[in-house]
Amino acid sequence: MCHLERKTFAVIGAGPKGIAVAVKAKVLEEFGFIVDRVILIEKQGVAAHWSGDFGYTNGEMKLGTPPEKDIVFPLETNVGNEALNTRIHQRLLHFTWTSFLVHTHRYTDWVDRGRHAPCHKLWALYLQWVAEQLAPEVSIVSEEVVQIDLTSDSKRWELTLQESTKNKRLIEADRLMLTGPGKPRVNFIRGNPGSLPPSTYDLESFWDAFKMKTFSTSGRLAIIGTGENAASALLALSQYAPHLQVDVISPRGFLFSRAENYYENQVFSQPEKNGWSTLEITDRLDFIKRTDLSVFSLHAMTILNEQIRHRIIPGRVVSLKHDGHAISLNLAYHQKTFTRIYDQAILATGFDQVATLKSLLTPMAQKVLVRALSAPLNQQIIASKIQPDLSVQDMQPYLHLPMLAGLMQGPGFANLSCLGLLSDRVMSHFARKQAKNLKEIIPYRLEAKR
Ligand SMILES: Cc1cc2nc3c(=O)[nH]c(=O)nc-3n(C[C@H](O)[C@H](O)[C@H](O)COP(=O)(O)OP(=O)(O)OC[C@H]3O[C@@H](n4cnc5c(N)ncnc54)[C@H](O)[C@@H]3O)c2cc1C
Incomplete structure (x- = not known):
């Protein structure tokens, strides 16, 4: 039996990014991999920013990216074993936009109406449908993260959570991911x-x-x-x-x-296959400027x-x-x-993601992050230090900032263009380590239950 220690991975926000990571963690766990225990911490409700009740929409606006670029798109999984990757994809297909439409009896109508862009409210219903299926592997906590600190040995995150009417409480985590657009600039x-x-x-x-x-x-x-x-x-x-x-x-x-042609879209979906990290930084910035920002x-x-x-x-x-x-x-x-x-x-x-980070990090946590960056906390510097797993280089404990990953890892990580790849980058390297010793992995627990 494998005796890997399970760690805790706290994700701030149950929006598309948090849910995508949670789905990947759930499915890997179903396949017997020992992955971090994911906790989604959400202050306003699952998919709050899309429902029209919160965030920068009334819920009636249309989704800009096609809904098929869903929580698992582009179905990229690399646990280091092709046969397992394929079986994991089959399971992930259950969480697609199309699967949601089928399960909620909307599929035929959507096709017959020309596969139109859904409004944000419907997109929120899809995300909530996925989130309802995350238990028991993933838990969603309805509280606000009001402070991010480090434990006294600086090895783990210490988050202060607050529910509107209740007292504050502390939780610890080995890894932390921030989501959301950030504060208006x-x-x-x-x-x-x-x-x-x-x-x-x-x-x-x-x-x-x-x-x-x-x-x-x-x-x-x-x-x-x-x-x-x-x-x-x-x-x-x-x-x-x-x-x-x-x-x-x-x-x-x-x-x-933007042109939204094949040549642009594929860079968002598959940055590695399109050589994103081999492009000159100025060309990457130019691409982002022409296709994503402004x-x-x-x-x-x-x-x-x-x-x-x-x-x-x-x-x-x-x-x-x-x-x-x-x-x-x-x-x-x-x-x-x-x-x-x-x-x-x-x-x-536009938005300032680092302002959100700064408003939550204690001075001590900021100091540790500044030491890891060897530079002051600013958006350009952090963006230039984002690693393939979307965490900040040299920062311990791990801090994943996918919304700043566009420059180094691919423009789609900052938005909804490759959530399946994002979740793979964040979650699958644990699985890869374990897949080397495949005999210890129980293949897909749900099959065993049938
Ligand atoms: C109006 C609008 C339309 C967009 N349309 C598209 C599109 O069509 N395609 C595309 O690719 N991108 C789009 N984007 C960009 C997209 O929002 C970002 O890509 C974003 O990263 C979405 O996913 P997320 O999970 O990071 O954030 P969100 O969906 O914003 O989720 C973040 C969650 O974190 C919660 N939260 C925040 N702070 C705390 C805290 N301290 N404690 C607990 N919870 C907290 C919030 O309540 C929220 O639910 C759009 C952005 C906007 C503003």
């Missing part, structure tokens, strides 16, 4: 950190106002940013406030859409092509202030600065 606005000028919204407060119907439907609106979040806000507002005049502030002077999806662009109340204003925001009547935006473009006046502004300026 609004640091170019000077003044009181954490508070925005009147009528100025970050993504969080915009979606809150939109859902509560407190967002004004008249006047002049500036949307700052040209990525998918700006596109989502524009799409939502085009129905809610069709007469609103909207200026999209673009530092490059244009709106770009670009609209084709779906959004097709709808927005028909809208006539939007225009693009070239400029980078230098400052934003509210004088009591209106918002004054100071912009710079082509060595000139100029001011524009608006009634409302939405800051769709």
Whole structure:
């Protein structure tokens, strides 16, 4: 009998990434591998950011990537044994988008309607359907991680969890993974950190106002940013406030859409096969810029092509202030600065994942991470140190940051493009070690139960 010690792997967030890792852990365990005990810690409910109740959507927006890029796509498993890989894939197929449709009697209808992109709410139902099947191998804890520290010997993580009405409690873990988009990036606005000028919204407060119907439907609106979040806000507002005049502030002077062709898509799905890590760093950054960040999806662009109340204003925001009547935006473009006046502004300026990390890590944990990086904690430095298992190089205990893995490991790890590969990178190396001694592995416990 194999006597490997089982470790604990804490994942903050039961969104697509957390669930993908949990499914892989569950299935490997069903096959008899001794993998880390995965605990998903979720403060708002499984798939909260997609349901429309939380996050940067009202739930009615369409999923940008095809739903077939699901929790197990692209079915990549490497436990070091081809026959086992195939059997593991057969089991993983149960957790696909198609399987969800079949099990919930939606399949025929979806095909006959042209395999349309689901809205976020339906995507949330799919994720929740998968999550319901994770027990007993994986547990989901409904609490918020309010602090991340290290144990006194610095060998394990020590997380402080809090349930809304209850006291805090501590749990320890050998490995930790953070998920989620991070905090909206609004640091170019000077003044009181954490508070925005009147009528100025970050993504969080915009979606809150939109859902509560407190967002004004008249006047002049500036949307700052040209990525998918700006596109989502524009799409939502085009129905809610069709007469609103909207200026999209673009530092490059244009709106770009990605091509979503085979050559782009395959890099997201299969970074290794497309030589991602052999590309020059500048080319990788260029690829991400053209296909992932600061670009609209084709779906959004097709709808927005028909809208006539939007225009693009070239400029980078230098400052934003509210004088009591209106918002004054100071912009710079082509060595000139100029001011524009608006009634409302939405800051769709991206996310800062490291801000989330910093807000949770204690000074002692930050110190250990800085020592591992041999550099200050910033997004570019951490992104340049992400290893194939999506953890930070030289950091002990392990810290997995898939949302920062795009640059080093492949652009799909930062989003939903290769969740099956992501889970394999994070979970399967344990299985590979054990597969060397295959006689000790019980093949697929569920078969034994039948
Ligand atoms: C509006 C929108 C649409 C998008 N559409 C697409 C798309 O179509 N295709 C694509 O590839 N990418 C898309 N993205 C990007 C996508 O959200 C990211 O790829 C993200 O990484 C999704 O998976 P996740 O599991 O990391 O995060 P999430 O689904 O955001 O899950 C994170 C979870 O962590 C929980 N959480 C956060 N902090 C704590 C804490 N301290 N304690 C406990 N729980 C916590 C949250 O409640 C949340 O449920 C979209 C992003 C947005 C904002």
